[in-house]
Amino acid sequence: MSIMVPSKTPALITPGRQALDSALHQLDQASEHLGLDDGLRTVLATPRRSLTVSVPVRREDGRLDVVQGFRVQHNVSRGPAKGGLRYHPATDIHEVTALAMWMTWKCALVGIPYGGAKGGVAVDPAGLTTRDLERLTRRYVNEILPLIGPEKDIPAPDVGTDEQTMAWIMDTYSVSAGYSVPGVVTGKPMTLGGSLGRTGATSRGVQITTLAALGRPPEGVTVAVQGFGKVGAPAAQYLADAGCKVVAVSDLTGAVYASGGLDVARLRTWAAETGGVSGYHHADALSHEDLFELDVDVLVPAALEGAITEANAPRIRARLIVEGANGPITPEADEILAANGTTVVPDILANAGGVIVSYLEWVQNMQAYSWSSGEIESKLRDLMANAFAEVKSLAAARGLTLRQAAHVIGVGRVAEAHQMRGLYP
Numbered sequence: 001m002s003i004m005v006p007s008k009t010p011a012l013i014t015p016g017r018q019a020l021d022s023a024l025h026q027l028d029q030a031s032e033h034l035g036l037d038d039g040l041r042t043v044l045a046t047p048r049r050s051l052t053v054s055v056p057v058r059r060e061d062g063r064l065d066v067v068q069g070f071r072v073q074h075n076v077s078r079g080p081a082k083g084g085l086r087y088h089p090a091t092d093i094h095e096v097t098a099l100a101m102w103m104t105w106k107c108a109l110v111g112i113p114y115g116g117a118k119g120g121v122a123v124d125p126a127g128l129t130t131r132d133l134e135r136l137t138r139r140y141v142n143e144i145l146p147l148i149g150p151e152k153d154i155p156a157p158d159v160g161t162d163e164q165t166m167a168w169i170m171d172t173y174s175v176s177a178g179y180s181v182p183g184v185v186t187g188k189p190m191t192l193g194g195s196l197g198r199t200g201a202t203s204r205g206v207q208i209t210t211l212a213a214l215g216r217p218p219e220g221v222t223v224a225v226q227g228f229g230k231v232g233a234p235a236a237q238y239l240a241d242a243g244c245k246v247v248a249v250s251d252l253t254g255a256v257y258a259s260g261g262l263d264v265a266r267l268r269t270w271a272a273e274t275g276g277v278s279g280y281h282h283a284d285a286l287s288h289e290d291l292f293e294l295d296v297d298v299l300v301p302a303a304l305e306g307a308i309t310e311a312n313a314p315r316i317r318a319r320l321i322v323e324g325a326n327g328p329i330t331p332e333a334d335e336i337l338a339a340n341g342t343t344v345v346p347d348i349l350a351n352a353g354g355v356i357v358s359y360l361e362w363v364q365n366m367q368a369y370s371w372s373s374g375e376i377e378s379k380l381r382d383l384m385a386n387a388f389a390e391v392k393s394l395a396a397a398r399g400l401t402l403r404q405a406a407h408v409i410g411v412g413r414v415a416e417a418h419q420m421r422g423l424y425p
């Protein structure tokens with residue numbers, strides 16, 4: 001485990017390092033519960049492959065920049081590595097490793113035949129032109145080319161990337177292969193082999209798990225959503241469509257509140273036209289901090305890691321938190337919330353809809369076949385509902401939180417795969 005744990009000098013404790021500490025803490029708890037031996041624990045705590053690359057980019061204005069990029073394959077015991085690609089200025093190797101580890105448990109938990117991976121480039125995409133982004137993406141892909149492929153490691157969109165990014169990756173990989181390889185990425189545009197239902201899949205999963213965890217009709221249930229991007233905005237929409245009252249949302253530009261409920265479709269149009277939710281006429285402005293402390297039934301953190309810490313957890317009034325984002329709650333905050341009786345539907349369960357439909361997209365690509373949106377929706381619902389029921393029943397049987405139960409199932413399946421395969425040579 002020493003390979004994974006760098007210096008604890010305060011200056012080096014980045015948000016990414018905190019995310020990795022959280023992921024390792026959750027793994028420790030699950031390993032203890034499962035009674036895994038030290039050797040297997042170390043295997044599970046250690047990424048299989050980590051690549052750090054320097055990506056030179058000639059900017060449109062003539063400048064030459066060099067940015068750092070990462071690709072981490074945490075585990076491949078159950079199938080090819082799978083995970084998103086993040087463009088964010090604060091991303092680092094620790095954050096990418098944590099996100100890759102969560103992907104491993106998530107894929108095992110929902111029963112799809114993948115290991116976990118993640119990629120990152122330490123850059124602010126908002127500061128780049130489209131042409132710069134394309135050059136950066138193609139060069140980054142070229143640097144990590146030996147690692148990826150439809151049978152090896154399949155990237156997908158995450159924070160700061162989208163279906164256009166995936167199209168550039170697919171093209172760069174295909175040019176190198178000499179033929180079109182749609183299965184190298186998921187979350188692609190439909191014209192390149194994307195799947196029906198992929199765009200809103202993560203959010204659909206958030207809706208499914210929220211309704212399952214509520215255990216009562218959604219009509220009038222109040223919701224606040226932190227983050228109004230690819231996950232948060234459609235999640236707010238789907239929850240409103242189901243009958244919930246979405247009273248507050250936030251993004252980097254600010255937070256807005258309407259006690260009678262926001263018109264989510266209208267707010268999405270406003271955010272698309274103005275660049276964010278701030279200034280929306282039909283709601284009051286709210287501070288980012290106040291959103292967490294609203295007297296709502298459900299809170300959906302759908303931005304970044306470490307949003308809920310021991311500092312704000314005691315003031316959270318929502319009885320149900322559904323993690324659209326990966327790692328939004330620190331372990332210290334988790335304990336406070338559990339002691340206060342707050343139910344947390346953990347990230348590896350709540351936001352698994354994205355990787356489930358990514359898997360369905362990949363299966364369609366590998367078979368050169370396509371399913372209808374109804375078929376996709378029904379497979380997504382089945383896998384999410386099964387995983388939720390398994391987690392809930394294990395938590396009840398063993399007195400665990402939903403996060404602990406989800407990790408026991410995910411980590412347990414990966415440990416079992418290692419034990420069955422044995423060690424080569």
Ligand code: NAD
Nearest residue numbers: 158159160202227228229230231251252303325326351354
């Ligand atoms: P995105 O870049 O599309 O959206 C992120 C949103 O969060 C933006 O609206 C941004 O303004 C907002 N935000 C950032 N910092 C904030 C802050 N401090 N306060 C309030 N809002 C803030 O990213 P995304 O794809 O929606 O991903 C969001 C989270 O969901 C990440 O944790 C990601 O790993 C996770 N996730 C994404 C997918 C996917 O399919 N895109 C799948 C599973 C999990």
